[in-house]
Amino acid sequence: MDPCYVVSRCYETRINLVDDFADKLTDSGSTIPSGLIAAALAHAFALFVAVSVGANISGGHVNPAVTFGAFLGGNITLLRSILYWIAQLLGSVVACLLLKLATGGLETSAFSLSSGVSVWNALVFEIVTTFGLVYTVYATAVDPKKGNVGIVAPIAIGFIVGANILIGDAFDGASMNPAVSFGPAVVSWTWTHHWVYWLGPFISAAIAAIVYDNIFIDESTHEQLPVTEF
Amino acid sequence: MDPCYVVSRCYETRINLVDDFADKLTDSGSTIPSGLIAAALAHAFALFVAVSVGANISGGHVNPAVTFGAFLGGNITLLRSILYWIAQLLGSVVACLLLKLATGGLETSAFSLSSGVSVWNALVFEIVTTFGLVYTVYATAVDPKKGNVGIVAPIAIGFIVGANILIGDAFDGASMNPAVSFGPAVVSWTWTHHWVYWLGPFISAAIAAIVYDNIFIDESTHEQLPVTEF
Amino acid sequence: MDPCYVVSRCYETRINLVDDFADKLTDSGSTIPSGLIAAALAHAFALFVAVSVGANISGGHVNPAVTFGAFLGGNITLLRSILYWIAQLLGSVVACLLLKLATGGLETSAFSLSSGVSVWNALVFEIVTTFGLVYTVYATAVDPKKGNVGIVAPIAIGFIVGANILIGDAFDGASMNPAVSFGPAVVSWTWTHHWVYWLGPFISAAIAAIVYDNIFIDESTHEQLPVTEF
Amino acid sequence: MDPCYVVSRCYETRINLVDDFADKLTDSGSTIPSGLIAAALAHAFALFVAVSVGANISGGHVNPAVTFGAFLGGNITLLRSILYWIAQLLGSVVACLLLKLATGGLETSAFSLSSGVSVWNALVFEIVTTFGLVYTVYATAVDPKKGNVGIVAPIAIGFIVGANILIGDAFDGASMNPAVSFGPAVVSWTWTHHWVYWLGPFISAAIAAIVYDNIFIDESTHEQLPVTEF
Numbered sequence: 001m002d003p004c005y006v007v008s009r010c011y012e013t014r015i016n017l018v019d020d021f022a023d024k025l026t027d028s029g030s031t032i033p034s035g036l037i038a039a040a041l042a043h044a045f046a047l048f049v050a051v052s053v054g055a056n057i058s059g060g061h062v063n064p065a066v067t068f069g070a071f072l073g074g075n076i077t078l079l080r081s082i083l084y085w086i087a088q089l090l091g092s093v094v095a096c097l098l099l100k101l102a103t104g105g106l107e108t109s110a111f112s113l114s115s116g117v118s119v120w121n122a123l124v125f126e127i128v129t130t131f132g133l134v135y136t137v138y139a140t141a142v143d144p145k146k147g148n149v150g151i152v153a154p155i156a157i158g159f160i161v162g163a164n165i166l167i168g169d170a171f172d173g174a175s176m177n178p179a180v181s182f183g184p185a186v187v188s189w190t191w192t193h194h195w196v197y198w199l200g201p202f203i204s205a206a207i208a209a210i211v212y213d214n215i216f217i218d219e220s221t222h223e224q225l226p227v228t229e230f
Numbered sequence: 231m232d233p234c235y236v237v238s239r240c241y242e243t244r245i246n247l248v249d250d251f252a253d254k255l256t257d258s259g260s261t262i263p264s265g266l267i268a269a270a271l272a273h274a275f276a277l278f279v280a281v282s283v284g285a286n287i288s289g290g291h292v293n294p295a296v297t298f299g300a301f302l303g304g305n306i307t308l309l310r311s312i313l314y315w316i317a318q319l320l321g322s323v324v325a326c327l328l329l330k331l332a333t334g335g336l337e338t339s340a341f342s343l344s345s346g347v348s349v350w351n352a353l354v355f356e357i358v359t360t361f362g363l364v365y366t367v368y369a370t371a372v373d374p375k376k377g378n379v380g381i382v383a384p385i386a387i388g389f390i391v392g393a394n395i396l397i398g399d400a401f402d403g404a405s406m407n408p409a410v411s412f413g414p415a416v417v418s419w420t421w422t423h424h425w426v427y428w429l430g431p432f433i434s435a436a437i438a439a440i441v442y443d444n445i446f447i448d449e450s451t452h453e454q455l456p457v458t459e460f
Numbered sequence: 461m462d463p464c465y466v467v468s469r470c471y472e473t474r475i476n477l478v479d480d481f482a483d484k485l486t487d488s489g490s491t492i493p494s495g496l497i498a499a500a501l502a503h504a505f506a507l508f509v510a511v512s513v514g515a516n517i518s519g520g521h522v523n524p525a526v527t528f529g530a531f532l533g534g535n536i537t538l539l540r541s542i543l544y545w546i547a548q549l550l551g552s553v554v555a556c557l558l559l560k561l562a563t564g565g566l567e568t569s570a571f572s573l574s575s576g577v578s579v580w581n582a583l584v585f586e587i588v589t590t591f592g593l594v595y596t597v598y599a600t601a602v603d604p605k606k607g608n609v610g611i612v613a614p615i616a617i618g619f620i621v622g623a624n625i626l627i628g629d630a631f632d633g634a635s636m637n638p639a640v641s642f643g644p645a646v647v648s649w650t651w652t653h654h655w656v657y658w659l660g661p662f663i664s665a666a667i668a669a670i671v672y673d674n675i676f677i678d679e680s681t682h683e684q685l686p687v688t689e690f
Numbered sequence: 691m692d693p694c695y696v697v698s699r700c701y702e703t704r705i706n707l708v709d710d711f712a713d714k715l716t717d718s719g720s721t722i723p724s725g726l727i728a729a730a731l732a733h734a735f736a737l738f739v740a741v742s743v744g745a746n747i748s749g750g751h752v753n754p755a756v757t758f759g760a761f762l763g764g765n766i767t768l769l770r771s772i773l774y775w776i777a778q779l780l781g782s783v784v785a786c787l788l789l790k791l792a793t794g795g796l797e798t799s800a801f802s803l804s805s806g807v808s809v810w811n812a813l814v815f816e817i818v819t820t821f822g823l824v825y826t827v828y829a830t831a832v833d834p835k836k837g838n839v840g841i842v843a844p845i846a847i848g849f850i851v852g853a854n855i856l857i858g859d860a861f862d863g864a865s866m867n868p869a870v871s872f873g874p875a876v877v878s879w880t881w882t883h884h885w886v887y888w889l890g891p892f893i894s895a896a897i898a899a900i901v902y903d904n905i906f907i908d909e910s911t912h913e914q915l916p917v918t919e920f
Contacts, residue, residue, distance in 0.1 A: 267498050271501075354561055378610060378611045379614070386614070389509060396498055396505075
């Protein structure tokens, strides 16, 4: 349990700050295309960088759902998963407090469903979009057969989130990351439908991890999975 | 006929879900630049990811026209082509049904020609834009001389589609992919001009495949074409 | 004088079609940010792809000014330069005719200066922006010391054009490429200020080529310059 | 003290011209999303290219704060740092003068705080955003453990700036680079709050450099730090 990992986790999750800032600033505009584009690009660029930055040190875990998938797939231990989760949630809360400090008290509203969107609709959205993210992590970064695709993996992981936000943001905020939803929820103390942003991503992370691990990754190479590269 | 291929095909085509979602959501906005940019970025990012994700397993076939070109060029068998086509069309239909489910019944309108655009205009557009796509696939991913360009090939393939949408979306939707047009057509049961979205891409895929295969790929290296990398 | 080169030149220049289309479609919107973004992204994506696509075969020459710089730097012969220039201009004209055909006669207006922009302002703009482009081509693709930067060179070359358009498009169209200006000028038969789009890029291509060749590229490695990679 | 370095420094900083142009042109629009997107993309693309272009020759230093971090980390000497700083500031001033020349006297307003944003808010913003930039430079380009991430490092460095602008531009211009603020301040001779754009970035560059150097870079490999790659 190298302390480096914890420090690194905190920092990487801190990059979600960018996400949170972008979400807040473009919040009122997210149902009109240009606000939507700003949010999608901010998330895509920031996640790409977060994964690149963390790849050398701890594997770029900034998402509790992805960490959960990696745990289910046997790629990290339960203890390390718990440490990562704590760092991710802490980072998100600190980010929201920093935002409040830097903006002189700008309201940090929690993720919420748009009017007319039921919790079941939102759950389907979170499952579908997070599945794409976790599957991309597996196929481009975890899979030992990845080859040259591994070089552009951080870009692919960032951009699938950007693409998903372009489709889901108008409905439920397209979180795909429980930590990103957690910080604003704590700071604004708003917990309505918060479970949707945990259950959806965890369900699809589990499905993606199990499916990919069992079908596409050859058993013989399984033991040598590069833990540090997603 | 490894079952992995079929599962993988389904998933990769499922990413067209992103495309379809984006198309629907930005539909009303696609004639004004910011809606256009949202659609172009969503397609560019999603296709880049789809190709990256599929490259390890089955070659990233998410487009019946590209598969047709690969078949004409002798890179895959007819049987595998047919399996791919079925998976691609199935994925597109499932995607549209999921969209309906997630949005509580949002209308999934089929691709259609803008007013004042004749079927011949649209056919030229589909031929020109799809030619660019298939030629890019050949030059950056199939060609044994590709070298380092192969590393950024998935990005190039995604971004040429983004560029093409920026020019063609206002005219006929710039499908470049019969599967992307097929799902909405089935779900909305609208078949007007649907043939345009098949004939155009297939014509240019055939031209691009034959031209590239015969002129630019050296005969001596032809037998060792890397089937799994486009 | 392999015929492949000529065919390839034609195709690569044909991608300027994307540029021309984008320019026309977003023309009325280019002074407002979202039309500007659409134009910048279309050019950035398309040029990145054009360079990637051509790198294997002829070096990705789609710009008479870049070809001129390569000729001055002694990297290609005069005869080949002339062949490239013909193919580039032909490609641009064909692209504009195809646009007219596909759109049922949409007006293809030539590049022009915005009101209040003098020819000297425009000349400075073309020199400054094209210098950035040609310098980027040299530093990331031609320079034998390029190393890993060569892998992302096509992206860098495309994106510097995108960045330049974001700054220059509102002033003079930010052509940076005489061929891109030539096609619309022929089809609309408008030659006012057309010389600006040739003189500016040629001046800065000459400066960039001479400066880079003499200062940054070591004489000892000069003879082995990789002709086929820009 | 090779003269090449000074020339190269000037050029690389000159690319900030793109930044400055974009800032000016989109200034009035930067509080609305599409102007914001244009500014973010222009900076992201231009910085990516500036880093790529300079990587071969001098390491892509275009930011006094990044140079300061490299000096603190013992990667470059004080003398070279001073030369770089002079070149960076000179480049920024020349860029603003060129802008004035090319536009026929367009006003080059200095960076300023939006109404309601205190200097302390702005300082926090500059510290948080520049920290992300310098940390990214260390993790993706300086760190000897960077591996394949080094290939996409210039893109990551450019895009983190793009992401940061999407969040900070509406507040204080999100400079993250004292040189970018210096040119407009000189040309418009406006020095109100100018110290914020120096103090903020220098504080976080110092923190990022010290933290990264001491925690994440193994002492044993420290002596062989690749000076020329950031």
